[in-house]
Amino acid sequence: METTWTQGLLDWLGNNPGWAGFWVFVMSFVESLAFVGILVPGIIILFGLGAFISLGAMDMTPIWLWGSLGALAGDVSSYAIGRRYREHLAVTWPFSRFPRMLERGRDYFRVHGPKSVVIGRFIGPLRPVIPVTSGMLGLSPRRFLLVDIPACIAWTPAYLVPGMLFGASLDVASEHAGRLSLMLVIAVVTLWFTWWLIWTVYEFLASRSARWLRHFIRWLRRHPAFGRIVGPLLDSSQPEVLSITMMGLLLVLIIWGTVLLLFLSPFSTHPQTIDQLVQDYALSLRNHIADPLMVALTQLSRLWVLIPTSVAVLLWLIGAGRQKAALHWLVAMGGGVVLQLLLGWTLRSTPIFTGEGASAPHDPSAALTLATVILGYFAVMVAREIRRRKRKWPYVITGLLLVLMLLARLYLGLDWFSGALMGMALGMAWTFVVGIAYRQRALRPFNGMAASLIFFGMLTVTFVWQVDKNLDQDIEVLKQPLSEQVLPGQNWWGEAWRSLPRERTQSKNVAVREFNFQFAGKPAELAHALESHGWQKAQPANWRWIILSMNPAPDETTLPPLKRDFLGHADSLLMHRLGGDPMRQETVRIWDSGVRLEPGGQAVYLGLVAEELLVQRMKLFSYWSARPPAAEALQKLARETSVFHVQKPVDDMLLIKSPQDSPDS
Secondary structure (H helix, E strand, C coil): CCCCHHHHHHHHHHHCHHHHHHHHHHHHHHHHCCCHHHHCCHHHHHHHHHHHHHCCCCCHHHHHHHHHHHHHHHHHHHHHHHHHHHHHHHHCCCHHHCHHHHHHHHHHHHHHCCHHHHHHHCCHHHCCCHHHHHHHCCCCHHHHHHHHHHHHHHHHHHHHHHHHHHHHHHHHHHHHCHHHHHHHHHHHHHHHHHHHHHHHHHHHHHHHHHHHHHHHHHHHHHCCCHHHHHCCCCCCCCCCHHHHHHHHHHHHHHHHHHHHHHHHHHHCCHHHHHHHHHHHHHHHCCCCCHHHHHHHHHHHHCHHHHHHHHHHHHHHHHHCCCHHHHHHHHHHHHHHHHHHHHHHHCCCCCHHHHCCCCCCCCCCCHHHHHHHHHHHHHHHHHHCCCCHHHCHHHHHHHHHHHHHHHHHHHHHCCCCHHHHHHHHHHHHHHHHHHHHHHHHHCCCCCCHHHHHHHHHHHHHHHHHHHHHHHHHHHHHHCCCCCCCEEEEHHHHHHCHHHHCCCECCCCCCCCCCECCEEEECCHHHHHHHHHCCCCEECCCCCCHHHHHHCCCCCCCCCCCCCCCEECCEECCEEEEEECCCCCEEEEEEEEEEEEEEECCCEEEEEEEEEEEEEEEECCCEEEEEEECCCCCHHHHHHHHCCCCEEEEEECCEEEEECCCCCCCC
16 A cells, blocks of 8 residues: 655645545545555545644544545445446446455445444445445345444544544654754654565465465475475475475574675675664664653563463463473473673673674664563464464564664664564564474463463563663663763853854744753752742642643643753753643753863753743643743743853843852862
């Protein structure tokens, strides 16, 4: 499905909101037409429009109305086509090109009846198929409309609301940590692409690979050389012969890819260049809001998460009397641990150690190797025990978890990109080796649901335990260092202050970006001076802020302001002053600039005094948004900090310096 053109359309709709209703009607209508709708990404359009609605660029009501009318018109047209041509439709182009899809729609309708019209409206692959099949199978027009009209009315907001929430989250992210907005987009797109890729590849292989795999198996068995090697493995009488063959082909591809990346990289600069580009880009995305989440995700690759989970599954298999399954699980787990230990003992560099002078090759990631073996082999093992239609789900869940770990480790600089890929490739190779052996030998089934509950239950428990135990320490260890610079104190007080950054973020969506004062001293000194004038330190916001933000009637006392970001670091001091207006407050924030003054080593902080207003989005959640301060705000701040040395070299900048020059004062 080609979706690159949707971004241009969304940009045009953002600039021409009056046409949004018309295009939503067209998109909803075309996406609901029989089979044609598969090629039209109407959901993406609705998701994007939801983001525009959350940002106030357009109203929701007309989009809801036109989207529902377009969906209803498309469904009715498809229903009419099916009712008019009935069974002749199956031999008519383009329906004759997709007999399996049409048959799936008929089977689904026969099982669920009229309620399949409602269900199909919210399931992408069924949406363009169910209305035409309901007409083919004789559902009356009255009953069709009774179920389809409410479904179309509910369908439009079902896809607008996620876009509205996402757009609002981007607005909040750009306000408090501009890098977070881009990171959210990257994470969402990467996870969606992973989901789509695994789902599409599995569906393609499951529906179309059987025929050519059987031809390939017969060719291998007849081959004079390959036949002696793989002939005993590819016994056509085995029920798992197709799965074994597919895993064997994937194993060969993975091994060749790993060999090329591992052994040819010393003769080319491309892997190292790409590694450095990825690392530099990840460094540019670091921010104080995402750091704790990414550090928490890395706990999934710890031994104390993976090993107890593996042991729990092993003990359950032994207790259930599945000795062969337990033996193969033990071999997979043991091989993964051995691979991790071997890779961990090698002298390898990571982005974190590069600054310390390490220059070893970018070897495979030991942590991702073991995680890939444990998660991947469990997916291979348990997929055999569930119904064929649901076998894709273990692979989808495993893929999403591994991608989350990959993103987290790249973001924190724990692995190079090539090392992460090689680590996952080695883990997948060992997974397929043991998986082929298991699928060939283990014939007794076991309860896949019970095994999944044990596996993911223990994974969750140990993950939460490790997060609680290691999060604070790991955040401190992995904190992004500031680049320090030394300036003579008199030079900074004279003209060198102009060399310091003037903007907190380059995001044009943020109304207040420019710093308006600089402070040389200790944050505690500034806080003490301001407290005597009615300022108070803001309460630190934690996960409870999300709940507080959904208060339908928030004010300055119930919703604390969030910290804001500069170069990946949160503000060192956040103070606010409440003036009686529940929707307004004044704030003072300072960030460490990395500049140190000589003599004495005083730190220079970049400051921002601003007015913040309470913004409500969709009456679902609220947050504080900064607005440019009044003209006299800097003059007022100068009076309130008169205990320090203060000067105003230009109209929009205030310099404040502690009178005590020694670093210990």
